[in-house]
Amino acid sequence: MNDLQPLRDFRSEVPEMSDVTRAERAFVTAMRAATPRPRSHRPLIFAAGLATAAAAVAVAVMMTSAPTPTPRVAGGSPATPAAGSSAPPAVKIKPVSVAELLDLAAAAPGAINPGPGQFVVTESLMSDMAELGQGGRFLYAMKVTTWVASDNSKPGVSRTEQLEPRPYPGQPLPADLPKAGSVDVRVLCPVKGDVTRRDYAYYGTLPTDAQGMLKVFARFPGGGADKNHYLWKAGIELAAAPMPAAQHAAVFQALKLIPGATLVGEAQDTAGRTGTAVGRAGPDGWRRDLIFDPVTFAFLGSRTVNETGAQVGGTAQLSVTVADAAPAAQPGPKQEGC
Amino acid sequence: MTRPTETAVATEPVGDAVIIARSKDEPELFAQIFRRHAPVIQRYVTRRLGPSVAEDVCADVFLAAFRQRHRFAPDRLNARLDARPWLFGIATNLVGRHRRAEIRALKALERTGVDPVTEAFEVSSDARLGAGAVNRRLAAALAALRPVYRDALLLVAWGDLTYEEIAVALGVPVGTVRSRVNRARSRMRAALGGADPTSIQEDL
Numbered sequence: 001m002n003d004l005q006p007l008r009d010f011r012s013e014v015p016e017m018s019d020v021t022r023a024e025r026a027f028v029t030a031m032r033a034a035t036p037r038p039r040s041h042r043p044l045i046f047a048a049g050l051a052t053a054a055a056a057v058a059v060a061v062m063m064t065s066a067p068t069p070t071p072r073v074a075g076g077s078p079a080t081p082a083a084g085s086s087a088p089p090a091v092k093i094k095p096v097s098v099a100e101l102l103d104l105a106a107a108a109p110g111a112i113n114p115g116p117g118q119f120v121v122t123e124s125l126m127s128d129m130a131e132l133g134q135g136g137r138f139l140y141a142m143k144v145t146t147w148v149a150s151d152n153s154k155p156g157v158s159r160t161e162q163l164e165p166r167p168y169p170g171q172p173l174p175a176d177l178p179k180a181g182s183v184d185v186r187v188l189c190p191v192k193g194d195v196t197r198r199d200y201a202y203y204g205t206l207p208t209d210a211q212g213m214l215k216v217f218a219r220f221p222g223g224g225a226d227k228n229h230y231l232w233k234a235g236i237e238l239a240a241a242p243m244p245a246a247q248h249a250a251v252f253q254a255l256k257l258i259p260g261a262t263l264v265g266e267a268q269d270t271a272g273r274t275g276t277a278v279g280r281a282g283p284d285g286w287r288r289d290l291i292f293d294p295v296t297f298a299f300l301g302s303r304t305v306n307e308t309g310a311q312v313g314g315t316a317q318l319s320v321t322v323a324d325a326a327p328a329a330q331p332g333p334k335q336e337g338c
Numbered sequence: 339m340t341r342p343t344e345t346a347v348a349t350e351p352v353g354d355a356v357i358i359a360r361s362k363d364e365p366e367l368f369a370q371i372f373r374r375h376a377p378v379i380q381r382y383v384t385r386r387l388g389p390s391v392a393e394d395v396c397a398d399v400f401l402a403a404f405r406q407r408h409r410f411a412p413d414r415l416n417a418r419l420d421a422r423p424w425l426f427g428i429a430t431n432l433v434g435r436h437r438r439a440e441i442r443a444l445k446a447l448e449r450t451g452v453d454p455v456t457e458a459f460e461v462s463s464d465a466r467l468g469a470g471a472v473n474r475r476l477a478a479a480l481a482a483l484r485p486v487y488r489d490a491l492l493l494v495a496w497g498d499l500t501y502e503e504i505a506v507a508l509g510v511p512v513g514t515v516r517s518r519v520n521r522a523r524s525r526m527r528a529a530l531g532g533a534d535p536t537s538i539q540e541d542l
Contacts, residue, residue: 020373027397
């Protein structure tokens, strides 16, 4: 099909819809205008029986009603769609099972499509436990921005900014903490050998089915006695990795195969955004959650919760974009040139 | 230790057909179908008609689909059935209502080298320069195709549908799709200068 390539490239700069949530709200307004008001507040249990394949997917969805319902015109459908005054909130689906939440995450929009030689720019927040001497526990926080060549073809850059440290739950903040505000910029050399590659093109070579992706989790660095625990942690890392939509969906489908996960409900990521989460407790009693946007089910970040329910670490994915160039950076003091 | 491969959790995503079937009783679930497919459908419509009308046409596609949801695959209880071909079929019909505008834009590109459809989108100037001549010839060739050929060809090239999916989308037999795409491709090859001219003469 090579003769089709020029045609495939023609007008390929047209991007996918950027704001699906906004478009969906407009669509829901028009849909409501086109239909009698649905009965809400009523959990709809729908399962086996529709079709043989559906029978395997025990599905139950609860519609949450819109906090500000669209004004209704007496007598049924309004002649014109509810005028643009206040767009109704997007339809919220409240997942009722781990499998359903991960399905919704797998179908969430937002994949990027970098060309060869372009950079994938990932902006994220990270927070984790650190210790300064005896009993000097605290939570450090940083903002990390990385520019990674989509095909591992040239050096990238990582920029790390230290943010204000926070107290470890139940403990005072130790004295003499490193100052917030310091910025460290480093060169990321292209990776030699597939095992350690972390670029978009490499991720594009991973399997797109759940079982295949689970094997990728199993090859992840780490390990430990509880296999499912490290599979889950590997899945959390890969959920944050920029990759084509098919592989990203497979990550969530593979997470479904790991036993022991539970719905957590509302949770905040490290950026303070509220999402809906699914988590799994490890042998240490700490639970690792994946947090998703409550409307689009796009991956927001992850968090670790200790045995008392306090958050002791987490990440927040702020943005994933594509750029033609990375900022200038010098190799670190102990780093040789690439 | 429990082997993860032995868990009984279903691994297939909730299929479009399941959501559409459920939306007959709970209409707002249809928003999920919009969320899943609108980005792809809107990009397709934008590539054909340009951004100014694409948003409205795309919304109309999903509203039409919503109104016709009772007719989605009533005879095939395949829960994993993908709604994409069906949606592309509706999109093709609605794009057809703007045929004159579509042709006008293609001819403008052929004439001036500026594409009214993509003007608003960023692309590196290198790519624009390099593809200029090719795009002008592509635009001329697309504009000259019979509409049914253009529909079939663009569902392959831009919609990424298989011949079987296009047959579902357009409601014609697979053989018809194959012959439309083949004819369209030979015209396009000729337009780009790589072809055997006899095959073109024959169906002019």
